[in-house]
Amino acid sequence: MIMPIETNKTPKQTVVEEGTEFKGTLKSSCAVVINGTVDGEMDAPEITVSRSGSVAGSLRATRLRSQGTLSGKVEATDVFLSGAVRSNTAIKAKRLEVKLGSDQAQIEVTFGECSLEIGDPISESVALAVPAKMEPAPVKAEPVVAAPDATAADGWALPATESAGGNASPATGSSNSGNINRSPWKPSRTIDASPHDTAKSTLR
Amino acid sequence: MHVQSVSVQSVEERVRRGEDLSRIDLRHMNLAGANLAGAKLARAELDGANLEAANLTGADLRGASLREIFAPRAGFGRALLGKADLDGARLSRASLERAELQAANLSGANLEDANLEQASLRHAQLVFANLTGARLSSANLSRADLEHACLAAVHATRADLREANLRGAQLDSAELSAAQLEESVLEGVFARGANFEQASLRGALLHSADFRQAKLEGADLRNVRCTNIRLEGSRVLGARVHGLDFGAASPSDLPLDLCDVSRSADGSELRRLSELGAQPAASKPEVPRRYVGPGDVIRNAELVIGEGAELLVDGRMQQCAIAMQDDATLVIGETGLLEGCRVSGGRLQIRGRFIAPGRVGLRSVTELRVAHTGMVATQLEQRGKPTRFGFDSGCRLRLYIKTSKTRARENDHAD
Numbered sequence: 137m138i139m140p141i142e143t144n145k146t147p148k149q150t151v152v153e154e155g156t157e158f159k160g161t162l163k164s165s166c167a168v169v170i171n172g173t174v175d176g177e178m179d180a181p182e183i184t185v186s187r188s189g190s191v192a193g194s195l196r197a198t199r200l201r202s203q204g205t206l207s208g209k210v211e212a213t214d215v216f217l218s219g220a221v222r223s224n225t226a227i228k229a230k231r232l233e234v235k236l237g238s239d240q241a242q243i244e245v246t247f248g249e250c251s252l253e254i255g256d257p258i259s260e261s262v263a264l265a266v267p268a269k270m271e272p273a274p275v276k277a278e279p280v281v282a283a284p285d286a287t288a289a290d291g292w293a294l295p296a297t298e299s300a301g302g303n304a305s306p307a308t309g310s311s312n313s314g315n316i317n318r319s320p321w322k323p324s325r326t327i328d329a330s331p332h333d334t335a336k337s338t339l340r
Numbered sequence: 341m342h343v344q345s346v347s348v349q350s351v352e353e354r355v356r357r358g359e360d361l362s363r364i365d366l367r368h369m370n371l372a373g374a375n376l377a378g379a380k381l382a383r384a385e386l387d388g389a390n391l392e393a394a395n396l397t398g399a400d401l402r403g404a405s406l407r408e409i410f411a412p413r414a415g416f417g418r419a420l421l422g423k424a425d426l427d428g429a430r431l432s433r434a435s436l437e438r439a440e441l442q443a444a445n446l447s448g449a450n451l452e453d454a455n456l457e458q459a460s461l462r463h464a465q466l467v468f469a470n471l472t473g474a475r476l477s478s479a480n481l482s483r484a485d486l487e488h489a490c491l492a493a494v495h496a497t498r499a500d501l502r503e504a505n506l507r508g509a510q511l512d513s514a515e516l517s518a519a520q521l522e523e524s525v526l527e528g529v530f531a532r533g534a535n536f537e538q539a540s541l542r543g544a545l546l547h548s549a550d551f552r553q554a555k556l557e558g559a560d561l562r563n564v565r566c567t568n569i570r571l572e573g574s575r576v577l578g579a580r581v582h583g584l585d586f587g588a589a590s591p592s593d594l595p596l597d598l599c600d601v602s603r604s605a606d607g608s609e610l611r612r613l614s615e616l617g618a619q620p621a622a623s624k625p626e627v628p629r630r631y632v633g634p635g636d637v638i639r640n641a642e643l644v645i646g647e648g649a650e651l652l653v654d655g656r657m658q659q660c661a662i663a664m665q666d667d668a669t670l671v672i673g674e675t676g677l678l679e680g681c682r683v684s685g686g687r688l689q690i691r692g693r694f695i696a697p698g699r700v701g702l703r704s705v706t707e708l709r710v711a712h713t714g715m716v717a718t719q720l721e722q723r724g725k726p727t728r729f730g731f732d733s734g735c736r737l738r739l740y741i742k743t744s745k746t747r748a749r750e751n752d753h754a755d
Contacts, residue, residue: 236730
């Protein structure tokens with residue numbers, strides 16, 4: 137049963153209840169909550185697919201929050217995903233948010249075969265441009281001081297602070313950019329291993 | 341018995357005489373302002389009735405059907421409503437003080453500014469209920485289902501919410517000081533500016549919860565599991581945090597207040613949240629790390645990243661093949677760029693750019709996390725175990741995710 141819930145001050149919403157299977161086109165000017173199954177086209181400002189809900193077909197919304205199962209074509213401005221995304225699904229959105237569950241927890245979202253087109257287009261010039269953060273980095277002529285334990289046969293290694301057991305932690309997201317973490321040897325290095333003589337580094 | 345034609349006065353008279361009105365049919369009846377105090381209405385049918393400002397103090401409504409009643413400002417103080425069906429009921433500003441609502445169904449009900457102080461709502465269904473501004477002090481909501489309920493600005497001091505389900509609930513500015521929330525589920529709740537001072541959340545699940553500006557001073561947060569929790573601007577001074585688990589990565593902007601990390605919560609050991617899980621330096625295992633600094637370029641290289649090792653890239657890697665053990669981590673910093681590279685296995689955190697369009701750049705990675713600054717354009721192939729994904733709002737993706745079935749199909753086409 138599809139029933140609009142209207143309470144005194146809560147916004148209107150259309151609910152497709154659990155156990156209900158809806159086939160066809162559903163257009164709404166108010167929020168839609170899917171606890172059951174929808175097969176077809178949906179267009180609403182806000183769509184929430186609960187854990188028990190599933191939507192197959194074409195879906196358009198300003199805001200989509202899904203904990204259930206999605207398949208088909210999804211177009212939205214903001215998408216918050218968990219649950220499952222089935223094969224043959226295309227998601228096009230301005231913003232996508234997927235929470236990463238803890239190691240112990242179940243996977244928050246599973247993706248079948250699908251394409252994700254999120255945010256502005258990625259042009260070659262944007263993708264390969266030198267980041268602004270790096271451009272004004274006229275590196276001072278640093279004294280060539282080799283850290284005692286920071287040598288590397290292949291010519292690249294940790295900055296002294298890291299190899300000395302510094303507390304910079306990639307796991308916590310500190311990306312260590314800037315001069316403080318530059319190599320103590322040279323302002324920049326280029327290592328080009330030709331296809332016939334591939335540089336091979338093993339880090340164990 | 342259907343008494344549609346019966347007047348309000350006659351119902352009031354029968355109630356006054358103490359008559360047993362169990363199973364009476366009063367559906368859609370206008371009982372606004374009626375005095376039904378102490379009425380015996382067990383299993384009565386009152387669906388859609390108008391009970392605005394009616395007095396049902398101490399009434400027996402156990403198992404009664406009150407679906408979609410209109411009862412703002414009605415008085416249900418000390419009423420017996422166990423297993424009553426109040427689905428979609430409008431009870432704004434109603435008085436339900438000390439009412440017995442065990443296992444009652446209040447799904448979608450409007451209880452805005454209602455008084456539920458000391459009410460018993462054990463095992464009650466309150467999914468999508470609106471309790472904005474409701475008074476719930478010392479109410480018993482243990483094991484209640486409050487999924488997606490709105491509890492913004494509720495006054496629930498000392499309320500019992502043990503083992504309650506509050507998944508996705510709205511708790512902004514809620515007053516929950518000294519409340520009991522042990523083993524409750526608070527995943528994805530919005531609790532900005534909520535007050536949990538001296539509350540017990542021991543063993544609760546707080547994954548992806550928003551606790552920004554929340555007050556957690558003196559709260560018991562032992563054994564709380566809270567991956568991706570947001571705590572910016574929150575206050576945690578004196579909170580008991582032994583066994584608190586942030587998952588794989590600690591949240592950013594953790595408050596700097598000192599917390600009690602002692603097992604027995606006796607204040608004997610104080611630390612900041614950011615120091616949780618950190619092992620003493622002496623016993624800290626050596627993590628092999630490699631670093632590609634800004635300005636560095638590596639081309640056509642083959643790298644093998646062993647178990648537990650980390651590779652941090654703030655420079656540029658081109659056409660490289662990186663084979664990683666499942667436990668290994670590759671972090672592409674904000675200035676980092678991997679161009680035309682192939683990465684297999686391991687965990688990836690992308691704050692910079694991974695560009696390998698039109699080809700499989702990521703194969704069998706165990707975890708892919710793209711920060712809001714991250715940009716990924718490639719194909720990802722999942723083999724066997726599915727990849728764990730985390731995408732922050734603001735990231736840019738042109739990602740084609742394949743499964744082993746896709747690969748089999750492609751092979752068939754090739755044959």
